[in-house]
Amino acid sequence: MRISDGIGLAASLLFAFCAASSAQAADIAARATPLGGSMLPQQLVQPPQTTYASVKEALRAGMRDYNSGDKVSAVRAFDYAAGQGAPLALWKAARMYADGDGVGRNEVKAFQYFSRLADDCADESPDSPRAGLVANAFTSLGIYYLDGIKGTSIKPNPPRAVEMFSYAASYFGDPSAQFNLARLYLDGHGLARDPRQAARWLNLAAEKGHSRAQALLGQLLVNGEGVPMQRARGLMWLDLALQSADARSQAWVKSLHEEAFGGASETDRRTASALSEQYQARRR
Numbered sequence: 379m380r381i382s383d384g385i386g387l388a389a390s391l392l393f394a395f396c397a398a399s400s401a402q403a404a405d406i407a408a409r410a411t412p413l414g415g416s417m418l419p420q421q422l423v424q425p426p427q428t429t430y431a432s433v434k435e436a437l438r439a440g441m442r443d444y445n446s447g448d449k450v451s452a453v454r455a456f457d458y459a460a461g462q463g464a465p466l467a468l469w470k471a472a473r474m475y476a477d478g479d480g481v482g483r484n485e486v487k488a489f490q491y492f493s494r495l496a497d498d499c500a501d502e503s504p505d506s507p508r509a510g511l512v513a514n515a516f517t518s519l520g521i522y523y524l525d526g527i528k529g530t531s532i533k534p535n536p537p538r539a540v541e542m543f544s545y546a547a548s549y550f551g552d553p554s555a556q557f558n559l560a561r562l563y564l565d566g567h568g569l570a571r572d573p574r575q576a577a578r579w580l581n582l583a584a585e586k587g588h589s590r591a592q593a594l595l596g597q598l599l600v601n602g603e604g605v606p607m608q609r610a611r612g613l614m615w616l617d618l619a620l621q622s623a624d625a626r627s628q629a630w631v632k633s634l635h636e637e638a639f640g641g642a643s644e645t646d647r648r649t650a651s652a653l654s655e656q657y658q659a660r661r662r
Contacts, residue, residue: 430455433462440467449480460491468495469511476518485527492518496542504550513550516542520558524568536568553583557591564594573604584615587661593619593631600638613642613650618657 430436440455453474459467472491475484492515499512520542526534540562546555556579562568563576577598583591592615598605599612616635623631639647 430458433459433464433467436462437464437467440470444470444480449474453481460494463494463498465495465499465508465511468492468498469515472515472518485522486530486532489519489522489527489532492522500545509550510552513546513552513555516546516550517552517555517558520546520555524558536562540568547579547582551582553586553588553591556580556583557588557594560591560594573598577605584618587622589619589622589624589631590627592616593623593627593634596638597634600642609642610646610649611653613638613646614653614657617650617654 430439436455436459440452440459443449443455444452453471456467456471456474460471468491472488472495473479474481475491476488477483495512495515496519499508499515502509502512520539522532523535523542524539526532540559543555543559543562546552547559560576560579560583563572563579565571577595580591580595580598584595596612596615596617596619597603599608599615601607601612616631616638619631620635642650
């Protein structure tokens with residue numbers, strides 16, 4: 379199944395998911411423009427000259443070298459296996475190039491590898507052990523399409539970003555994609571602004587423990603933005619977000635938390651604490 383077929387499936391899934399609560403979201407999904415085949419640029423990253431007896435050997439060598447700290451050798455092995463279409467190698471090499479993890483950061487290579495992984499595995503079962511890798515590839519592509527890659531032919535394309543996030547969010551249920559899709563609904567970027575749909579996607583991601591989704595959902599509920607105001611529940615999400623926020627988002631979450639709790643009543647705070655305990659008990 380090519381990615382163009384996968385996007386068609388995403389539109390159908392998104393329609394079924396959102397039809398009960400928002401005809402607008404279904405209309406957006408129905409109007410999603412097919413990609414028209416492979417997303418790969420014409421020039422795919424070529425594997426290096428180093429050869430291995432098999433893809434399996436290359437993967438084994440790559441993981442061994444990566445875990446031992448020899449990331450130059452690791453990416454060489456992953457490049458080789460990725461050139462043979464190995465999904466794990468495609469994802470691992472893409473992430474290393476995207477993050478500059480032990481190699482020079484190269485967003486074009488990352489984009490190419492994520493594209494091939496998404497193109498080859500768009501119909502991977504959501505229950506498959508590889509589903510998380512494929513979902514991350516779609517989400518990463520969404521981010522690249524949202525901002526573009528400066529100095530390259532990959533230009534900002536918000537509608538295409540919506541398609542990537544929608545597929546990963548609906549078919550794979552990926553919380554990062556759900557969060558990113560919610561942000562687009564909040565900003566009206568690439569689609570019509572719809573805070574109600576944003577809250578719906580944020581709630582799905584928040585329930586899975588996505589801290590930034592929890593913080594943003596908490597803010598919406600405390601302020602009643604696009605959704606009925608639920609101060610105690612909003613405080614609960616903000617409290618949970620603060621407990622699990624990573625270093626990158628800690629300051630932002632803390633700011634939202636302090637603002638919300640500073641204006642909250644003692645009753646709302648106590649209710650939020652009880653709700654937080656119930657949520658944590660459910661996830662144990």
